[in-house]
Amino acid sequence: MKAIILKDFGGVENLVSAEIPVPTIADDEVLVKLKAISINPVDVKTRSGKGVAGLIKDESPIILGWDISGEITEVGADVTGFKPGDEVFAMIDFPKTGKAYAEYVKAKANELALKPAGVSHEEAAAATLAALTAWQAFHSNAPVNPGDRVLIHATSGGVGHYAVQIAKHLGAYVIATSSAANRDFVLGLGADEHIDYKAQPFETATNNIDFVLDTIGGEYIDRSLQVMKKGGTIISIVSGMNETVTPKANALGINGHNTRVKPNAENMATIAGLLQKGIIKSHISKVFPFEQMAEAHLQLESGRTVGKVVLVF
Structure with missing residues (x-):
């Protein structure tokens, strides 16, 4: 073959x-x-x-x-x-x-x-x-619930575009980041709000977030934690982020986990x-x-x- x-x-x-x-x-x-x-x-x-x-x-x-x-x-x-x-x-x-x-x-x-x-x-x-990653992230240690404010990064990508649709199916209010060029695409997926990450730092455009799906890692973890509620959950799917996301999140009273599909x-x-x-x-x-x-x-x-x-x- x-x-x-x-x-x-x-x-x-x-x-x-x-x-x-x-x-x-x-x-x-x-x-x-x-x-x-x-x-x-x-x-x-x-x-x-x-x-x-x-x-x-x-x-x-x-x-x-x-x-x-x-x-x-x-x-x-x-x-x-x-x-x-x-x-x-x-x-x-x-x-x-x-x-x-x-x-x-x-x-x-x-x-x-x-x-x-x-x-x-x-x-x-x-x-x-990609879809399996999003589904499992939203059903992990602290699952997404109806009415949760969910922030999803890189929503025009493979995992991101399924994540928006799945989060909406679960009853969440979805705040999505992407470039301005993909704004209409992301809103068409069902996102309630769109943030152009190139035009403004997302942490100045939203707050009171219950759940973050991080697909980027690095500084995005620290910046995402700034907009989260205590008791919220941040899941990073980026390899090697466990030593970063968990202690930083826990220190703020937030559940932090690194997961692999x-x-x-x-x-x-x-x-x-x-x-x-x-x-x-x-x-x-x-x-x-x-x-x-x-x-x-x-x-x-x-x-x-x-x-x-x-x-x-």
Whole structure:
């Protein structure tokens, strides 16, 4: 089968095409013929030697990718609930090697959900890691409740644009940051207020925040804490922020946590339901043929992607 392997950590020139064997599945796994995959900032960071590179550096070959949508062609002996021909989507084996940059992947059955019939493979593949991240963040140590004032950063991005929609579904009042160029897009997602972070510091434009979803890290954590209520919650999804966010937040009487998304079939099924009902929608910035993986990475690295980048087979 065709695959794109990472021959070394570094630039996009290290993403090279190869022919490799179709995976052999274990008893608790299924084989999926992929129709679409999506990529995320963690793909780009890992390719460059950051992200989760340390967890996969000893794999041979290294094949990136975690966001899939496709059709099951084979099921393991212990698998129930799925059969060949089922269309499924998921975030697989994160943060290890999902190996989604290939025509076929093996996946644990307990990470999959059925793809809604009215949702395309492109839309489903987009709504895996990113939507799952937002859902799990809002249902973490201190979940979002109806009426909460929720501040979400970088709301025109992959995680951010799902986060706005999910927070509104949960009954929150959403304050969203992005550039002015994406104001209409973000408000169209359902945000109640928009702050152009380039025009003014967000901490001068809002206050009394119950919940912050931080997708940026660094100084954004300190600045976000300035506008929060005591007893509120800040969740950072940026790797390595746990030693920063938790003590700083706790010192102010705020719950602070750093989280990493985890594969979860039940959560994926919930996201499937939200997609099917139109409660959340995937905004796809650009679709590339699978062979143009390097171009897709460059698009994501540009910082000008609104929503998601998807590749099709």
